[in-house]
Amino acid sequence: LSDWSSDVCSSDLIVCQWQVRGATATAAPQWSVQVDRIDPAEVNIEPAFTVAIYENLLIELAKKNQFKQVYRSGDHNAKGPILILKTTVQKYSPGSETKRAVTNVAGATKLNVKSQLCTPDGAVVLEKIVNGNVRFLGGNLRATHNLAHNVAGELKKATLPEPKGS
Secondary structure, eight states, rough: HHHHHHHHHHHHHTTEEEEEETTTTTTTTEEEEEOOBBBBBBOOHHHHHHHHEEEEHHHHHHHHHHSSSSEEEEOTOSSSSSSEEEEEEEEOOOOOHHHHHOOOSSSSSEEEEEEEEEEEEEEEEEEEEEEEEEEESSOOHHHHHHHHHHHHHHHHOOOOOOOOTT
């Protein structure tokens, strides 16, 4: 967990809900998103990595301003229209900061996840396989930031259906 504290500051951990700037009550209906906890599935991944992926997803999704609001899993203030982001780890290769410092061909930390946007009733609206890694400089947990950035970017590029009632 020592890597965790050096890569993510405590202010990143208290993000609960994000409001998109400039959104008004008269604007066209827009999806909000609730980020589920990361599912490690059968992959042997350090808990610090799943927590870091989750926290980084909250931050990166808010930066993209695609969703009206970004909610944490279990947030009772979440209101619709809402999509749920489910993220399942498919592959994880732990890297070595020492090897990366010595050579640029070894020591990469690699992550591969399946991200799904689902309606509250479980219908999958979008599914993407996304990678994140750190190859050169940076702590191993930097791969979680890169992954979250890539997931948010893929969602931003996607065409989502209109919310019902819009």
